[in-house]
Amino acid sequence: MRVPAGFPRWRGAVELIGRRAECAVLDQLIGAVRSGESRALVVHGEPGVGKTALVDYAAGRATGFRVVRGSGVQSEMELPYAGLQQLCAPLLDRLDLLPEPQREALRTAFGLSSGPAPDRFLVGLAGLTLLSEAAAQQPVLCLIDDHQWYDRASAQVLTFLARRLGAESLGLIVATRVVGEDLARLPELAVAGLAPADAGDLLDTVFTGPLDASVREQIIAETQGNPLALLELPHGLSATQLAGGFGLPGAVALSGSIEERFGHRIRALPDATRTLLVIAASDPSGDSALLWRAAAVLGIGVDAAEPAAETGLIELGTRVRFRHPLARSAVYRAVSEQHRRQAHRALAEATDPRLDPDRQAWHRAQATVGPDEQAADALARSAERARARGGFAAAAAFLLRAVALTLDPPTRTTRALAAAELHLRAGAFGPVPELLAIAEAAPLDETHRTRADLIGAQLAFATRRGSDGPPLLLKAANRLEHLDADRCRATYLDALAAATFVGRLAVEAGDLRQIALAAGAAPPPTKVRSLDLLLDGTVTALNHGYAAGLPALRTALAGYGAEMAPDDELHWMWFAGTTAIRTWDDRHWDTLSVRHVRLARELGALSELPLALHVRALILLHFGELTEAARMIDEAEEIATATGTALAPYGALGLAALRGDLVGGAQLYEQAVQEVARRGEGAAITFAEWAGALLHNGLGRYRDALAAAQRATRFDAGAVAMLWAYGELIEAAVRTGDPDTAVRGCARLAEATGAAGTDWALGLQRRCQALISDGSRAEQLYRESIDRLGRTRMRVDLARAHLLYGEWLRRERRHNDARDQLRIAHTAFEDLGAAGFAERAARELRVAGGTVRKRVDAIKHGELTAQEAQIARMARDGLSNPEIAARLFLSARTVQYHLKKIFTKLAITSRGQLATVLPDTESAG
Structure with a gap:
């Protein structure tokens, strides 16, 4: 039996016309899952092309499977985890099998219990475990339709699941219109319109009478093979028109959208049936009991269902399902605004406020014409619950609607600013300018005016990371000086952090030193916090010299976060971590980077987590833990892709440099510099140039290393500069016969390392000084460098000290001693996976008369992924x-x-x- 690609899902399609290749792909996936593998597939194409029919086909072929289904719904895009709950609902009887943290995270996400916002990665792991437990009993096939309308939280969790399918008998098929970044890198199946011959076959299944050849060709041409269009457009054409009519094919009225054709059919239904359909379209939860309770509110009985079912547009069973999303949209649009409000009002009345207060508040708000303070208050309460359960995005959506319903000017202004802040924190920047405009339309007191300025400044920096961000933050901080001392100081610190990111691309008004001068006059804090010490130490270092700021910065790092709320601690964690780097405090860099990752996970701050992972990966690279660093870099890139977070590939640049990957490093450099220059993230350009210098020094390409290091040190911003580049500059300058550049570099480096006084700082300083020294002085410095770095976990720097010492010994013709040092360096680099430096050490060892023995390691040689x-x-x-x-x-x-x-x-x-x-x-x- 062959059936149309747009045939209703409840009629059990066996073979789809013109979809043999697509069905073969689905059969292969189902066969693989049946044999014990896990597979994911993204089916994508334009509306009406037959994606849902293919999903139905897969369901029909999955005999012996546990099939669970979900569907994105446009009106539920702001309800966190609505899509995930729909998918997991049939499996919640297995909830007790999950570990307690996973179980509680899922219960909280689904609103089954109260608690703080769950970590989205824990929710994702809970979903994966739940599906895995089900797959242990029988193969499981998860089918997701209309993914483009999934709420953001569910979409992120779904991406998490799809990329972590392993050995379970678990299949995942996602149907969507366009493959966004969140689904990128998953296997895809593109679905296009039917070929002309297949489109003709499909038309033949619709018509029982004669069809004029020219009309037939026109229908096929104008629908471009879209199955739903082929099925729906001919409805409403007269028999005369279909038979050729007046002999003028061009006279046939095929203009208009598929949705309009649906609309004609809907408007022909009895009033009660049309109202029933509107109620169903207004609440996409699919809850048939809710539908009939709302229908009873409007006096509609079960006799209204039969004409609805006869249209073929909807299935009214234990669940309410529309044949196609366009059918739902057409139903909703085919009636007046008054009828839509009537449906939402009935749904609000039929919804239990104890079990589902948020959905009731949403329906009530949709039923409201003008301002309604009670409805707005209910939405505000929903925003608080949504924020606790799923983060900022849902809370922002509720508050956005609450603003529209609020009449009282002060309350409207307060809610508009709160909604703007939530959208900003959620990374949904689009509504923020409009919300700021709403707030600014009313007379603002100084506090609200400053709050609006601050939101505008944060928006500018978050969206562009450009040179306009720091000046705007500086302006906001100035306005706060006489209003709120603590918030003023926090904003000055934000401005310094923003200017650090902008780096060399800053304009004069947003330059670090300009901000430091202004922040130097900031009012004292009401109570000294870690962020106040960070501010004071950074400002002092910039205004009065590096050494002067060190005491406050060290105190800040030692107690960072102790008295701070988790949100605030996370907000400035990046600046605290970079402060540890600038003060050569490897111990606090280590502990802060671990805390940064953990806190971002616990708070579900997916926009912050990629940055935290990159910062952690960088110290792991210094530790020589390249495999673990690579895993974190991959995870960061995956999350950034899923969330749309823009961030330079800091970790990947450092990893490529240590691995000696010349081609990959060059590609990353070009990509990074182009992207960050466009965004205004100047610090990333400096970092990329340092990574280039490191890469070329490792490969022995010293002229290239010198050029990169000179570019990296050209924009030295004093106390906030990344001074690692001076180490590369000095080494490359010595190897290319440029002692003057090396001496100047050593002097600049010593200003910071000498004041810092840590083993890491002094170990690197001694290594660089040895390069410009001779005789016993050089040897003494190399030995001290090795001794100091040996007390740290900085294994790459230690191995480099052995390498440089060995190279110096060889040039002093002390070949036996040289071989000892070079062998230590080579073994260390081989163990670490630093291929470029390992090969350089091997070359030197051979010249010194040594034998290079390569260690067999299954991990390093690629036997293990x-x-x-x-x-x-x-x-x-x-x-x-x-x-x-x-x-x-x-x-x-x-x-x-x-x-x-x-x-x-x-x-x-x-x-x-x-x-x-x-x-x-x-x-x-």
Whole structure:
């Protein structure tokens, strides 16, 4: 039996006309899942092209599967986790099988229990575990339709799930109109219009009478093979027109959209039936009990259902389903605004305010014509609940509607500013200018005016990271000086952070030193906080010299976050971490970067998490933990893609440099410089140039390294400069015969490292001074460098000290001593995976008369993937499968699957043997 591609889903399609290739792809996926694999597929194409029919086909082919379905609904896009709840609802009987943190996160996300906003990654892991548990009993097929209308929280979790499918018998098919960044890198199936011959076959299934050939050709041409258009456009054409009529094919009226054709059919229905359809279209939850309660409010009985079902537009069973999203849209648009408000009013009355207060508030708001303070108050309360349950996006949506319903000017202004702040924090910047305009339309007192200025400044920096951000923040801080001392100081710190990001691209009014001069006159705090010490220390260092600011900065780092709310702690965590870097405080950089990642996860701050992961990855690169750093970089890129967060590839640049990846490093450099120059993120240009200098020094391309290091140090911003580039500059200058540049670089570096006085700082300083020294003085400096760096975890810097010392010894013709140092350096670089420096050490070792012995390591030689290597190390260190799964956001079944592959690759049979075949590295924390 062959049926049209647009046939209703409840009629059990067997074969779709013109979709043999697409069906074969779905059959392959289902076969793979049936055999124990996990697969994901994104089906995409224009509205009406037959995506839903293909999803239905997959459901019909999945015999012996547990099939769970979900569908995005446009009106629920602002309700957090609405889509995920719809998908997981049939599996909630297994909720007790989840670990308690996952179980509580999912219960809170679904509104089944109260609590703080759950970590979205924990919600994602809970969803993965829930599906994995179900798949342990029988294969599971998850079908998602209309993903483009999924709420943001559900969409992010779905992306998380799709990219972590492993060894479960679990399939995921997502149908959407356009593949956005969140679904990028997943397997795709593009669905286009039918070929002319297949389109003709489909038309033949609709018409039982004669169809004029020219009319037939016109229909096929104008629909461009779109199955739903082919089925719907001919409705309403007369028999005369279809038969050729007046012999003029051009006279046939085929203009108008598919939705308009739906509208004609809907308007022909009885009033009661049309009202019933409007109620169903107004509440896309699919709750049939709610539908009939709302219908009873309007006096509509069950006899109205039969004409509705006969249209073929809707299925009224245990769930309410429209045949196609355009049918729902057409129903909603086919009636007057008054009828839509009537439907929402009935739904609000039929919704239990105790069980679902937010949906009731939403329907009540949609039923309101003009200002309604009670409805606005209910939405404001919903905003608070949504913020606690799912973050800022849903709360912002509720408040946005509340603003429209609020009449009292002061309250309207307050709500508009609050909504603007929430949209800003949620990363949904579009409505912010309009909300600011609403607030500014009323007379503003000084507090509200300053708050509006601050939101505008934060918006400018968040959206562009350009040179206009710091001056606007500086202006807001100036206005706050006489209103709120603590907020004024916090805004000055924001301005300094923004100017640090902008770096060399700052305009004069937003230059770091201009901001520091202004911040130097800031009012004293009412109570000294960590951020006040950060502000005072940075301002003092910029205005009075690096050493002068160190005491306050060290005190700030030692107690950072102790007295702060988690939101505030996270807000300035990046600046605290970079302060640790600038003060050469590797211990606090380590602890703060761990805390940064953890806090971003706990608060569900997905826009902040990529930055936190990059900062953590950078210190892991210094530690020589390249595998763990690479995992964090991959995770950061995945989250940034899913959330649309714009961030330069800091970690990836550093990783490519240490790995000696000349081609990849060059590509990253070009990409990064172009992107950040357009955004105005000047600090990333400096970082990319440092990474280029590091890469070329590792490969022994010293002239290229010198050029990159000179560009990186050209815009030295004093106390906030990234001084690592001076280490590369000095080494490259010495190797290219430019001692004057090396001496000047050493003097600049010593200003900071000498004042900082940490082992990391002084170890690097001694290494650089040794490069410009001779005889016993040089040897003494190399030995002191090795001694000091050996007290730290900075294994890359330590290995480089051994390498430079060995190269110096070889040039002094002390070949035996040189071989010892070069062998230490080569072994270290090989173990770390720093291929460029390892090859440089190998060359020097050969020249010194040594033999290069390459260590066989299954991880370094690619026998294990990065993820397998991470799982193997965790298993070696004694973590159980569930513990590994929780850390890597996988299911325990997937971990077990990978361990079997690891054992095979390493030729071992038990976890206990991992310690004998894997190198013992320090935990990354």
